[in-house]
Amino acid sequence: MSKQSTYQQIVNAADNLFYQNGFEHTSFTDISNLVSISRGNFYHHFKTKNDILSAVIKARLANTQAMLDEWQTAEATPEGRIKCYIHILLTNWDKIQHYGCPVGTLCTELAKLNHASKEEATQVFTLFRQWLKQQFKQLGHVDDADQLAMHVLAWSQGVATISSTFQNKEFAEQEVQKINAWLDKLNH
Amino acid sequence: MSKQSTYQQIVNAADNLFYQNGFEHTSFTDISNLVSISRGNFYHHFKTKNDILSAVIKARLANTQAMLDEWQTAEATPEGRIKCYIHILLTNWDKIQHYGCPVGTLCTELAKLNHASKEEATQVFTLFRQWLKQQFKQLGHVDDADQLAMHVLAWSQGVATISSTFQNKEFAEQEVQKINAWLDKLNH
């Protein structure tokens, strides 16, 4: 693995810190400490904190799209693809347990801050929403594809928040089973 | 309506500001401006910001308990009571639309801040959880009462987050219908 550019290192560090400690609670000092560069050097790459946030969101959008594309080719059926989405709750459990859903928690924080980038952050949700909608359409649920996509989105949000708050992995596993059964039943 | 004590005014103002703008984003100046008292006077009532947070959480616990008690007497059946809980999503839609679920968003924020009061905040969820569990037990679901309570909790969290993020009341209404149908079916 070759060394990343300073720019990429900053974005990665900010990405993790925003996720783990929140956007507002993360300072320039925190990021520069993690990347081991000086605070002054920072401003050669990003003019403002909001610029970093935008870069982080753009990176998340790209990563999300890449993941969806991968699922699209790796899984033969729409059911299988939707189950990939459902399963990330357990795959990323260690992080979700501590910090919740990276998409939902950022959207919620930016909404409360009334931050200029809040719509930008929502785009990550939109990516999942449209992709899920497409899968449900392919399953023949043409009329309510979007509603079903939103349902799955809300399901994962709720389970992430509650199982994280109560530190309860068992509940997350039970809910994954439930939603998988629901999905199977949907396609009888 | 008689005038509230300064103490109560501070707690109420802090409660609203913590909900609307987040705990960290709310400053002493914000609160004292809203209550129209000086910053100095503040410290006669609360020594630290954490003390205010604790007082706000205690107030929320009391208000929640009062609401649950009211439902308990107002509604004759456990189904009716659970539907009261489900319905607050629509009752409080105007606020949820802008600021999400007051319980979930505070728990999430305090978890990211690794704040000393995060467990205290979770207690509000626990109040709902145990109350819902009791209702499901009375419906005859003795073995999985807690799991069902958690399911309803997660449902409301997810719908609040997603419908708020997408500013979509219609989706919230659809989901309320769905969960009501699920509840009816559960009791065949």
Place this chain on the structure above:
DNA sequence: AAATTAATAGGACGGCCATCCTATTAATAA
């Protein structure tokens, strides 16, 4: 009425933060 306590006001302090500025070094282009 006098003494004591509660409530309020507002300035002061030290810390952290985002941002800016300038100087120095490394890399690249001419």
Place this chain on the structure above:
DNA sequence: TTATTAATAGGATGGCCGTCCTATTAATTT
């Protein structure tokens, strides 16, 4: 090789924040 640009370092600035301190006024008690 020289000129120019990119990258880095670190101090300076001004603002806000939580907290503290002291003085003044209102309320209560003796």
